[in-house]
Amino acid sequence: xSNLEEIVSNLTMELRRGILVLCVLSxxxxxxxxxxxxxxxxxxxxxxxxxxxxxxxxxxxxxxxLDSNWSLDENRPRRYYVLNEKGKRVLNRLIEEWTGMNSxxxxxxxxxxGDEDNERLD
Amino acid sequence: MKDWIDRxxxxxxxxxxxxxxEDIKKELRSIILDALDERIANxxxxxxxxxxxxxxxxxxxxxxxxxxxxxxANYKPxxxxxxxxxxxxxxxxxxxxxxxxxxxxxxxxxxxxxxxSQDPFIEQLLKLPMNLxxxxxxxxxxxxxxxxxxxxxxxxxxxxxxxxxxNWNPRNLEPVPVAxxxxxxxxxxxxxxxxxxxLIIFNKFPHIIAMYxxxxxxxxxxxxxxxxxLAGYMKYMNILWIGAVLLxxxxxxxxxxxxxxxxxxxxxDMGVLIIVLMMTGNPAILNPSIKDAVAGTDMEFxxxxxxxxxxxxxxxxxxxFLFTVFEAGKHIYYSIKSH
Numbered sequence: 001x002s003n004l005e006e007i008v009s010n011l012t013m014e015l016r017r018g019i020l021v022l023c024v025l026s027x028x029x030x031x032x033x034x035x036x037x038x039x040x041x042x043x044x045x046x047x048x049x050x051x052x053x054x055x056x057x058x059x060x061x062x063x064x065x066l067d068s069n070w071s072l073d074e075n076r077p078r079r080y081y082v083l084n085e086k087g088k089r090v091l092n093r094l095i096e097e098w099t100g101m102n103s104x105x106x107x108x109x110x111x112x113x114g115d116e117d118n119e120r121l122d
Numbered sequence: 123m124k125d126w127i128d129r130x131x132x133x134x135x136x137x138x139x140x141x142x143x144e145d146i147k148k149e150l151r152s153i154i155l156d157a158l159d160e161r162i163a164n165x166x167x168x169x170x171x172x173x174x175x176x177x178x179x180x181x182x183x184x185x186x187x188x189x190x191x192x193x194x195a196n197y198k199p200x201x202x203x204x205x206x207x208x209x210x211x212x213x214x215x216x217x218x219x220x221x222x223x224x225x226x227x228x229x230x231x232x233x234x235x236x237x238x239s240q241d242p243f244i245e246q247l248l249k250l251p252m253n254l255x256x257x258x259x260x261x262x263x264x265x266x267x268x269x270x271x272x273x274x275x276x277x278x279x280x281x282x283x284x285x286x287x288x289n290w291n292p293r294n295l296e297p298v299p300v301a302x303x304x305x306x307x308x309x310x311x312x313x314x315x316x317x318x319x320x321l322i323i324f325n326k327f328p329h330i331i332a333m334y335x336x337x338x339x340x341x342x343x344x345x346x347x348x349x350x351x352l353a354g355y356m357k358y359m360n361i362l363w364i365g366a367v368l369l370x371x372x373x374x375x376x377x378x379x380x381x382x383x384x385x386x387x388x389x390x391d392m393g394v395l396i397i398v399l400m401m402t403g404n405p406a407i408l409n410p411s412i413k414d415a416v417a418g419t420d421m422e423f424x425x426x427x428x429x430x431x432x433x434x435x436x437x438x439x440x441x442x443f444l445f446t447v448f449e450a451g452k453h454i455y456y457s458i459k460s461h
Contacts, residue, residue, distance in 0.1 A: 034149065035156035051188040054153060055196040058146070078156075079149045 020048065022098055024056060025091040028066065031082035057081050065090055126180045127154055130190060137194030146197060150187075157183045205269045208281050213269045220265050224257040229318070236322055243327050247319075302456050305373045314370045317363050325360065328352055333412065344412055351406045355397055362393045381460070384453035395446045402439060 023046050034054050060066045065087035071078050131147045166173045205213050236246045333344040369386050401407050
């Protein structure tokens with residue numbers, strides 16, 4: 001049983017890893033600093049490992065999808081990230097991809113559930 | 123209390139690329155402090171406004187960030203391979219080539235050593251495995267270090283360009299070899315080693331092929347062959363054996379039997395058989411004093427070697443003869459079949 005749990009948790013982690021970028025980009029149309037981003041994702045039910053998120057932000061910045069700047073106005077300096085033009089275009093494309101994938105998978109899963117119902121009837 | 127955060131950031135920083143180190147540490151510090159503030163605020167909600175932050179709060183926050191190694195590794199995901207998948211195939215191929223070259227070099231060096239050194243033959247030969255192992259370790263180490271350096275400092279795009287599988291094309295796939303066409307590598311290497319050992323012993327040390335008679339603590343050594351007569355045969359045998367070594371090396375390079383290889387193999391096998399038959403048919407091949415040496419021992423049957431007199435000896439020769447003919451027949455059969 002624990003083996004099954006382990007497999008499921010590993011596979012779930014892989015699924016999350018795949019959609020992580022989409023989730024992060026979707027929250028950055030307005031600028032946010034690292035911790036506030038973790039919070040806003042968590043509030044919406046997406047709990048992300050912090051040691052994964054912060055490096056990811058830097059990588060997205062390096063890829064030219066995000067802009068960042070240090071804000072010194074508050075009680076401590078914070079680095080804010082925000083989508084730039086390229087990032088917005090990439091986000092829109094990813095949303096299209098996700099929507100397509102989502103409907104495909106939904107159909108696949110519906111078909112599977114249908115099969116199960118049939119089997120039960122037999 | 124802040125000291126723990128400094129320690130944590132220092133530990134992470136040690137594993138980070140130098141150029142980004144300070145920037146990442148600065149950002150991490152601000153995020154950790156944010157997380158700590160949040161935690162303290164939550165504790166105050168639960169425990170009341172007079173809650174005092176403790177070191178345990180700091181530890182809890184640091185634990186939620188993960189170990190310094192883990193955090194640092196996430197900042198440089200592409201450099202986590204010693205030898206990455208793009209380089210691995212090339213690494214493997216080069217490793218085999220270098221290992222093969224090292225083994226060949228050591229074998230040749232040892233052979234030359236054996237021929238020109240005054241030390242006893244066996245002592246020299248025993249050095250070979252140790253030399254081979256140390257050469258192999260050296261070769262593997264050197265190649266690995268070179269590839270690790272390329273992986274570590276090479277530009278990512280350049281490394282991707284090295285990928286051997288990039289230009290893969292199904293049109294270039296080799297046909298599947300039939301089982302009898304595949305040359306067995308271990309057999310071939312064993313044959314090369316045995317022939318080289320035979321070459322060395324029969325040419326340089328024929329006297330060690332001898333009767334060793336231990337009695338009353340003293341060992342008497344009587345060479346089996348008449349060395350002068352043997353040398354006469356060895357001229358032809360050497361040509362065949364050297365030919366066989368070259369043929370086996372060529373077999374290793376090609377990896378597959380073809381008609382030409384089979385033909386050469388038959389010629390060499392037959393040549394060796396003929397020489398062996400000639401030698402066994404010549405009574406003068408034996409050392410004259412061997413008869414006295416073996417008389418009365420359980421090795422007495424050797425005396426019959428020159429005469430091909432006994433039934434058992436005839437059977438022995440017949441077995442060698444049949445085996446060679448069978449091998450030759452097999453080669454002829456397969457080369458006809460493949461056409």
